[in-house]
Ligand SMILES: CNc1nc2cc(C(N)=O)ccc2[nH]1
């Protein structure tokens with residue numbers, strides 16, 4: 001029986017690495033971990049209907065507080081009874097706090113109060129604060145909300161990163177205080193850039209607050225994957241073992257494997273759907289650019305190991321044609337395929353962990369240099 005908004009169950013630890021198999025219980029359903037979470041920024045995973053998401057066995061999707069706040073706005077979401085009802089999705093939803101999006105805007109002004117920026121929609125001035133971010137996420141009614149934090153860019157000066165870590169801690173405390181929705185989990189986010197000592201400082205600060213789960217933020221911000229791995233190795237296994245561990249913005253097979261090896265449970269990324277819309281497929285033999293002329297006459301499926309609708313019903317030649325003609329169906333088929341590929345990939349990762357052969361699985365997959373991306 002689920003007492004609170006979320007329960008994490010550690011089912012098995014791989015004997016030869018920090019990889020772990022678990023299960024997250026929420027009021028909207030169970031999430032098997034490690035899990036890849038499709039991103040549905042505006043209340044839709046681009047190009048997929050809800051039935052497509054269920055066909056590919058998506059167990060949880062993301063929404064974004066910043067975008068949903070701007071449009072359709074809190075009044076519409078309140079009137080609809082929250083995002084689940086608004087989009088008629090009855091499985092778990094996680095919302096990002098909006099921090100990452102706000103920091104991606106050019107003219108934003110950061111202070112201890114929050115971040116002042118101009119709405120990209122109508123130019124009006126908005127002050128995003130931990131309190132407003134919590135109000136937005138509580139109105140959305142996601143199962144998992146994220147504390148409001150500052151995601152620092154990869155090349156930031158150490159002194160700035162240091163100040164930012166302490167600001168993120170103050171914002172984490174304000175987020176926790178403002179978060180009053182008891183049936184919604186709240187995750188804290190550890191920052192610290194690419195400095196191990198600042199990562200330790202942020203970890204100590206953020207884990208001093210009784211969050212329902214913990215995320216590693218400030219990664220996948222343009223750094224080389226060896227830098228991502230360095231921080232993953234340093235911080236991943238130090239996150240509390242009894243709660244879910246989420247690395248934000250991660251979504252290639254390589255970095256998912258690195259993350260799992262270092263104890264992470266949850267990943268999200270726009271890459272599979274974005275790549276799909278632009279004609280690139282993820283396969284068990286690496287990326288395939290279906291825009292390329294060499295696929296014009298192909299009667300093969302995207303990936304003959306894949307069970308998705310696109311691979312079961314269409315050929316590379318047909319999808320090549322659709323992408324070349326910029327047909328909506330091409331974007332739909334490749335988005336379905338790429339998400340199903342990642343969901344199947346992580347399913348195989350879960351099996352490998354259960355059988356204590358995760359490192360062999362990782363080595364075998366990465367032995368094909370086309371899979372290193
Ligand atoms: C796509 N990369 C990415 N890095 C992220 C970092 C954060 C964060 N809060 O540090 C959030 C979303 C992110 N997405």
Ligand SMILES: [Zn+2]
Pocket residue numbers: 302303306307308309310311312336337338340341
């Ligand atoms: Zn497929």
